[in-house]
Amino acid sequence: MHGLTWRPLTREDAQAAADLLNAMESVDGIGEHYTADDTLQELVDPYADLERGSLAAFDGDVMIGFMKIRYKPAAQEVHRVFLDGGVHPGHRRRGIGTRLVEAGVAAAQVLHARHHPGLRLAVDVHRPGHIAGLAELMRSRGFAPVRYFRRMEHPLRDVSPVRARIEPWSAETDEDFRRVRNAAFEDHWGAVPMPPDMWRNKIVNQTFRPEVSFLFRDADGTPAGLLVTLSWDADTEATGIRDAHFMVVGTLPEHRKRGIAGALLAHALRAAAEQGYDRASLVVDSASPSGASGVFEKAGFVPKTRYIRWALEP
Structure with a gap:
């Protein structure tokens, strides 16, 4: 990870985020493609606190990894926040994903304490099951499968x-x-x-x-x-x-x-x-x-x- 720049996401990162997601799609093949307008819609989400709940890694001007937390406006008993993110295929197996997941869990705890401190916290990751290395990463950080969905x-x-x-x-x-x-x-x-x-x-x-x-x-x-x-x-x-x-x-x-x-x-x-x-x-x-x-x-x-x-x- 030597030489990378780390900082929270901003609205100005829409095109860089779209480029990263499209690079991931070229390998992961989940059927999702993005324009800058699509990623901007995620960056202006009223329940995504970019300053406290996001982190991106850059190699020069190129975004090569990110994580973003979306908290819930309302919850009962359990506050389930979503942790989204990914790493550029050319930069995987370098520990970047692990750092982003750990940062995401820490950010989730911060946002949970600000919005729903009296409830239990659950951090959710929703991804296709076939992505190489994802299951190993999730289990290594303490995550367990709790639900299955089908497209x-x-x-x-x-x-x-x-x-x-x-x-x-x-x-x-x-x-x-x-x-x-x-x-x-x-x-x-x-x-x-x-x-x-x-x-x-x-x-x-x-x-x-x-x-x-x-x-x-x-x-x-x-x-x-x-x-x-x-x-x-x-x-x-x-x-x-x-x-x-x-x-x-x-x-x-x-x-x-x-x-x-x-x-x-x-x-x-x-x-x-x-x-x-x-x-x-x-x-x-x-x-x-x-x-x-x-x-x-x-x-x-x-x-x-x-x-x-x-x-x-x-």
Whole structure:
């Protein structure tokens, strides 16, 4: 690590971070590509305290590793913070990843003490299971796998139309979308309500696709379910595949087992096909309380990449 410069991330690092992530993708092959706009969205996250909760390593002007902590605006019993990061393939096996993970855990403790000192802390890392050396690094720092997720995909061809009381996103219904999302995920592991600033940063940003995002209303007009789609231009440019990623699919608990999620999926698949998307994708918790895996498989989604949620309770 001789000759490297270490400092917190800043908003001016968006392009350097995108270059690093794209270099990692060239080796790790997880299907994620970035523009500077994409990484800037992460750097301006209202729940990412860059001064206290980030660290980047530079070789000259080139970012060759980073870590970033995102804390939760609200929590019950356990405050689960996310530790994200990575190391350039040409600089791995030099101890940089270990230093970044250790710095991340220390930063998580600082931010936890500032925001949720009365709760237990858990530091979560969410990464694909196939990345070389990741499992060894996680275990060496005391992390253990606690949850498994699957990315699922659906080719968009021969998709039939569906009849249901479903409406597209609009500025007027944006708050209905946010409220339904929060209520639908109340009983999901690790989920917390999204306040408006988090909703704007994580959902209604430059990757949001309103034309493929829908709200399901009950017979009396009450919102009962939603589907929100994001799409990354950098992925399309790198792969030639236009992917509609169903980022949020949820149904209010009292409305489950009535086919709402299936209707939303069928409607969104049709809309995505009509909009010229080549594929739809989503990520599902293998232990979802709503039985989402079965719903998605019934809709025609096929399991692909497996993700592991590693956790440490320091």
